[in-house]
Amino acid sequence: MFGNFASNNFDNQIILSHGEVKYSLFDVKKMVAEKFNTMPNQKQIIITGEDNLDFVITFLAAVFSKKEIYLTDNNTNCDIEISTDNQPLDFEDFEPEKIYVNFFTSGSGGKSKLVKKNLYNLIREAEDIGKIFLTNEKDLRFCSTTTMNHLFGCTFHFMTPFINGFVIDTTRIFYPENVKYDNCFLVSSPSFLDKISKYELNFQTPPKYIITAGAKLHNETFEYFEKSSKVIEIYGSTETGVIAHRESSQDDFLTLFENVKVLDYKDCILTIKSDYFQEDKAVLSDYTNYIEPNKLCVVSRSDRILKIYDKRISAEQIEKFLKSTDLVEDAYCFKLNEKLAAAIVLNNKGKDLCIANGQSALAKHLKSLCLNNFEIVPQKWRFLPEIYKTCAGKVDKDKITEIFLTNISFPLVLEQRLLDNTAEIDLIFPKNANFFKGHFPNFPVLPGVVSLYFVTFFSNIYFETSTAPQIFRKIKFSKLIYPNQKVTIELVNAEKNVAFEMISKEDVCVSGILSKEHLYD
Secondary structure, three states: OOOHHHHOOOOEEEEEOOOOOOHHHHHHHHHHHHHHHHHOOOEEEEEEEHHHHHHHOOOOHHHHHOOOOOOOOOOOOOOOOOOOOOOOOOOOOOHHHHEEEEEEEEOOOOOOEEEEEEEEHHHHHHHHHHHOOOOOOOOOOOEEOOOOOOOHHHHHHHHHHHHOOEEEEEEEOHHHHHHHOOOOOEEHHHHHHHHHHHHHOOOOOOOEEEEOOOOOHHHHHHHHHOOOOOOEEEEEEOOOEEEEEEEEOOOOOOEEEOOOOEEEOOOOOEEOOOOOOOOOOOOOOOOEEEEEEOEEEEEEEEHHHHOOOEEEEEEHHHHHHHOOOEEEEEEEEEEEOOOEEEEEEHHHHHHHHHHHHOOHHHHHHHHHHHOOOOOOOOEEEEEOOOOOOOOOOEOOOHHHHHHHHOOOOOOEEEEEEEEOOEEEEEOOOOOHHHHHHHHOOOOOOOHHHHHHHHHHHHHHHHOOOOOOOOOEEEEEEEOOOOOEEEEEEEEEEOEEEEEEEEEEOOEEEEEEEEEEEOOOO
């Protein structure tokens, strides 16, 4: 497909769409040339994932002007040395082995880890994916719930359809109702699929394929979608690219990609080689059960071992124990200021106990259960509605850490409902929450600023409003909200704002509009 840019024989071929708008190869070449004219006169180019259409055009312009590419987001903490040596735009003469693409993956100490690949690695990976899954397919339309500025999105939403000659729809999918095209190949994260399965939502038109990566797909979710779609689970990493795949919820093992070679298997650690990365070999960061010649099962992640008080503990083991209790639906443990922290998602029994006894008493109870099994146990606890994930399906440690560091008690979320552009959150502000203290003595009520804080918080969770200033309009406080009172936050998303109401027993307590626009727009 890269070679097609040098030929006029394919100019009428549709290769991109943005919703109903279609772009032929001729259109794309024209946009690439225009983008090149706006690029800085330097050898490196930094591309974010804010806009998938802009990503594709910028990436191609960088490739055909022989720039080194860095894929980042706004939160990536990285140092890039910029040099000036711009090349002219040339659709015919380029060498994939000499064009480098840099990805960033989570690193310790707040510093992102750089993973360098070349275009040849990405092309070979896309070719092999096409040979395995797409040999007899025509007219597929690739859509995605995620962005392209990380390896998963770049590989499956951009490189795979581009190399294999399918249409890339650059409109990002936010809700199941947005999937409405026939022959859709949906690229999505396990967390997105888990939510649809949990609330038994349906796509407007079931995708022909669903491909997912980033974490293990729960079998219940797998089974929910494979009734109507071909589901493919990918195991891999930013460092290695794809490693193995699973195509049925009944399969206990993943199958290695044909061109992934096992060099060594010792103490449950695999060493592999493939064309999808530059190094001679890669040692996996997971403990696996490997059955020759091509089957493996991921047992646990070796990088979840934490050192606290000079002792090594397994965060996964503590999470597994907590989820085995009759109170916890999900858990995530991590190191915070030299202490172990636990983010907990309660099941219905856990929520009832929390309402009856309070969050502090419940945390103390869970801590005592852990003490019977572990030498080091969590000292900091938060009860969250879910373990928040990034758009790529990874645990969003930054968001969870921010919640722990925020000096404000978190409400107990009873239920969440999401449909298209609306969200409803049923919650209780517990009586022992710190914002009730002193507001007011002997007559505690919810402070208005706390109401607006959680409107902002949940608006960002569902509608990604964090890039906009916190500007509220038409705020009206109509009824007081008391400790342990059930409240529903209703959010309605529009292009320029999010309208909100906080309702209790059909009474509107708080209402207003959260603007997405800058003050002087």
